[in-house]
Amino acid sequence: MTPPPEWVPSSPGASPPPSPDEPAIRTTRLTKRYGRTVALAGLDLEVARGRAFGFLGPNGAGKTTAVKLLLGLAYPTSGDGSVLGAPLGDLDARRRIGYLPELFRYQPWLTAREVLELHCRLARLARPAWAGAIGSALETVGLAGRADDRVGGFSKGMQQRLGLGVALLGPPDLVVLDEPTSALDPIGRQDVRRIIHELCERGVTVFLNSHLLTEVERVCDRVAIVDHGRVVATGSLPELLASHTVRLRVTGLSPDAVASLGRFGPIAAPGDGMLSIDGMAQERIPDLVAEVVRLGGRVHAVEPQRQTLEDRFMELLGGEGE
Numbered sequence: 001m002t003p004p005p006e007w008v009p010s011s012p013g014a015s016p017p018p019s020p021d022e023p024a025i026r027t028t029r030l031t032k033r034y035g036r037t038v039a040l041a042g043l044d045l046e047v048a049r050g051r052a053f054g055f056l057g058p059n060g061a062g063k064t065t066a067v068k069l070l071l072g073l074a075y076p077t078s079g080d081g082s083v084l085g086a087p088l089g090d091l092d093a094r095r096r097i098g099y100l101p102e103l104f105r106y107q108p109w110l111t112a113r114e115v116l117e118l119h120c121r122l123a124r125l126a127r128p129a130w131a132g133a134i135g136s137a138l139e140t141v142g143l144a145g146r147a148d149d150r151v152g153g154f155s156k157g158m159q160q161r162l163g164l165g166v167a168l169l170g171p172p173d174l175v176v177l178d179e180p181t182s183a184l185d186p187i188g189r190q191d192v193r194r195i196i197h198e199l200c201e202r203g204v205t206v207f208l209n210s211h212l213l214t215e216v217e218r219v220c221d222r223v224a225i226v227d228h229g230r231v232v233a234t235g236s237l238p239e240l241l242a243s244h245t246v247r248l249r250v251t252g253l254s255p256d257a258v259a260s261l262g263r264f265g266p267i268a269a270p271g272d273g274m275l276s277i278d279g280m281a282q283e284r285i286p287d288l289v290a291e292v293v294r295l296g297g298r299v300h301a302v303e304p305q306r307q308t309l310e311d312r313f314m315e316l317l318g319g320e321g322e
């Protein structure tokens, strides 16, 4: 593909701009072993640009390991990958990535502004751009009023907000967040959701590690569920969370008529006019309602029961406790 005319290589030998169709992240059989522990076992992943991708799994599943490999902070034992069109660990690509690590501590004697200045320097941002980038990061994460306070006096949640602010400097094309909301109160979590939505609207890709399933469910278009270093399920949320059960409240049906609805799927009638039909595709709901009416019934409510990500997670990792 021909580079757009405004593109100028940032340094000799810099990689050309990737095609917009090229995924932001691609891995092929990416594997990491630590001694006898297989932290990541043959990860095949594709994350589209401008989307929020959720990487989910229980403690020790391999989420942070995957992030470290993507960022070039650890080397794979085998397998391969590319991030923003460049090989894993490529320095030019890394400058376009914002990263919120899982466990981090900033120097307690620095103020929030000084932490951000340090990271502007590390990211080699042009000096005149610092003030704007820092002001906007502080504003976005809700720390504008604490810019000149020392980090040592920050609460956990404020430190996590600052970490997120650091990840937004650049501005990045890819933001990798390793458990970004673990220390945040509900307002902080809502802020993170808003920030992720805004990033995606601007075409930024977000890779989100989490075990907070409801958070992921609210912001991510696609997810992969990983366990013991292996992906056990991947897809869009509607693909993963197929709705199987439909609940109805109907009156006026004879027991025979209720039994005849069994052709839509295994049916239960727990009482009070409630009917519950399992294994039924949502597209068949209009047919089901028409059939109830044809049989002389009246329909008061129709409730497709969408599986939650937590249900699906527990189903896939079934009965493993942790």
Ligand SMILES: Nc1ncnc2c1ncn2[C@@H]1O[C@H](COP(=O)(O)OP(=O)(O)OP(=O)(O)O)[C@@H](O)[C@H]1O
Pocket: 034, 037, 038, 039, 057, 058, 059, 060, 061, 062, 063, 064, 065, 066, 102, 211
């Ligand atoms: N530097 C290391 N040395 C040895 N083993 C490691 C190292 N890093 C990770 N592991 C092991 O690899 C496995 C995956 O760890 P990882 O940190 O990737 O899990 P995680 O999914 O991020 O878990 P959590 O939800 O607790 O953050 C674990 O068994 C862990 O003990």
Ligand SMILES: [Mg+2]
Pocket: 063, 064, 065, 102, 178
């Ligand atoms: Mg982790």
